[in-house]
Amino acid sequence: MNIQEAKEEISRAIDAYLWKDESGHYRIPRERQRPVLLMGAPGVGKTAIMRQLAEEKGLALVSYTISHHTRQSAIGLPVVTEQLFDGRPQKTTNYTMSEIVASVYEMMEKSGKREGILFLDEINTVSETLAPTMLQFLQxxxxxxxxxxxxxxxxxxxxPPEYNRAVRDFDVVTKDRVRELRVTADFAVWKRYALERGIHGAVLAFLELEPEAFFFVRAGxxxxxxxxxxxWEDLSDSLKAYEALRLDVSGAFTASFLQDAEIAxxxxxxxxxxxxxxALYDIAGILGGREKADAARLKKTGFDEKLSFIALLSAAIGERVRKWQEEFRVxxxxxxxxxxxxxxxxxxxxVVTEALREARFAAEQRLLREQAAxxxxxxxxxxxxxxVTRLRHYETLSDAAxxxxxxxxxxxxxxxxxxxRKQREAETGEALSRALRFTAEGFGEGQELALFLTELNENSAVLAFADETGHADYARYNQLLLLRDRRETLKEEVMQFL
Incomplete structure (x- = not known):
């Protein structure tokens, strides 16, 4: 399965495990709440979906790389104590609290959240001395x-062992205590995440041209x-920072993120x-209505240039719409x-002033708890x-009145x-209209417009914007695309019949 399917399956498991009866007790006993085991190549997004799930469900998150732990840090250090057995004092061994369990309690204290996700990475690299303890832990x-x-x-x-030489195969007894999900890389799924996340347009455009470069491991x-x-995601963040700071981007820079010389x-x-x-296309000018489409020149451009232009335009719209979405939610x-x-x-x-002060304090505490989680x-x-910033400003106004x-x-x-905010919303809507018109006038209502609309339709923020504002041009061009697809389908059916 791909990483999105794995996320959805884990989401369902969390809902089931945290389902309570009328008296507030968990319906599935703790020994029947099988831990989920995500098995997949490094860098495929396993850790990322844990953060997403915790945020979406309002849970705390504690993450550990289990390969860094010894038996002592996992189960605690031995402490010799004295107890009475049949009236006679005897020396016994107890243990201090596990570092991992202690971290869970600390997280509950800091975040104020009683429920959460304990995520243990690289679990199949545990040492031999820790393996028996892990069996008890999993059940x-x-x-x-x-x-x-x-x-x-x-x-x-x-x-899997092909990615990590320290991996130890789980025996049947261990596997019988987990729900194993095998995860594979899928560019189409990652792309939807990348559009919402604002991954650099050059990365997305390149991977559209070279999808096989998205994920691979080979011996050299x-x-x-x-x-x-x-x-790719780390490269994207650094590229944006380098561009903003006007730093030179070199071949060595890209090679430090992409560990394959040919792809880098x-x-x-x-x-x-x-x-x-x-530099050739004034994207800001297009969105601002200062640039007109030169259809004769645009239609003669090569596919890589067309794809790059669409990536540039899509990235600019995506950035504006993401800002709109954040402002709208605030x-x-x-x-x-x-x-x-x-x-x-x-x-x-x-009293208004007191209520606003309490609301501001509550918002500050919420931010701190969410950060702690x-x-x-x-x-x-x-x-x-x-x-929080807005409430502080309003509090100042309230105090002065x-x-x-x-x-x-x-x-x-x-x-x-x-x-x-409404003014900025209108400007964003006009920018989207201009982008659509420029693409349609410059390339016609063909594959370029279809590709641009597909990019927009895969971005959930764009869909939210169009739905909230009732964007007429966006709906109209999508309708045109739908009608064209229907005509093509009908034509193919007729040709098959003939």
Whole structure:
């Protein structure tokens, strides 16, 4: 299965394991809550989906690489104590709390979350001395005499032996205690994630041209040569930083992320071409309505140039729409808080200034708890931070107003913020319309427009924007694409009949 299918299966397992009866007890006993074992190549996204699941489900996340642990750190250190047996004192051995179990309790304390995911990576590289302990852990969720708290779902991961020489094969007894999911790399699935994440356009365009370069491992004279999804994502983040800081991007730079000389060289040469096209096409001018399509020239361009142009345009739209989505969610949250304050004031239950101060404090604590839970995406962290910043600003306005006018001051400030957001929303919508018109006028309503629409349709933020704003041009061009596809299908059916 691909990584998205694995994520969905783990999501269902979490829902089942955390399902409670009417009295609040977990319906599936802890010894029947089989840990999930994700088996797949390194860098395929196993750790990433754990963070996504924890954030989406509001759970805490504790991650450990089990290969770094010894028996002592996993089950605790021995402590000699004295106990009475049949009235006679005897020396006995107890153990300090497991470092791993202690981390779970610490996370519960910091995040305020009683439920979470305990993710243990490289589980099939445990030492021989730790293997018997792991067997007990997989079935009973205990390390030595210390139990993982109820409400914590255990997910483990490992690499097949061809990727890691330290791997030890699990025997039947161990495999009978886990739910094994075998994960393979899939560019089409990763691409949807990449569009939402804002992966650099050059990376996506290159992989469209060279999909076999997305993920592979092969033997070479100097050892293993490999390229992974993690490598592409890390390369993307660094590329963006280098470009923003106007730093030189060299072949050695790309080779440090892509551990295969041939692929690294291919990507570097394509990246130089991509930058050339970025200078040739004024993307900001197109979105701003300052550039007109030269159909005669555009239709003569090669496929790699067309693909690069579409990648540049798609990346620019994607960035604008992601910003819109974050602003929209922040505004929704602030509106919810202000509505609660207004309703409480109307009922005579609170004073606006005090209620706003409490709301700001609650938002700050929420941000700190989410950060402590280690399951916060950069986008979500920006949104929570923006809510806190806005509430602090409103608190200043409320303090400066007369008590009877405090909420009017907040209403005025919110209305101004909403008007500014609506203006940016309209600008984003117009930019999307211009991008669609430029592509249709420049290339016609053929494969280039279809490819551009496909890129947009795979981005969930674009779909959310179009749905929320009722974007007419987006709907119209998609309808045209649908009608064209139907005509082609009908033509093929007629030809087959004839």
């Amino acid at each position: 009973y969720k205990t390390f030595g005499t210390h139990r993982v708290p109820d409400g914590w779902v255990i997910v483990t991961a490992g690499n 004279e100097a050892g293993k040569r490999f390229v992974t999804a993690r490598g 060289d291919k990507f570097y040469r394509y990246y130089l071409l991509y930058r050339k096209y970025a 505004q929704q949250e602030v509106f919810r808080i202000l509505k609660e304050i207004r309703d409480a004031e109307a009922a005579g239950q609170t 280690e399951a916060l995406s950069p986008s979500r962290e920006r949104q929570l931070t923006a809510v 007369e008590p009877k006018d405090a909420f009017d001051a907040l209403r005025t400030a919110f209305a101004a913020d909403e008007a500014a």
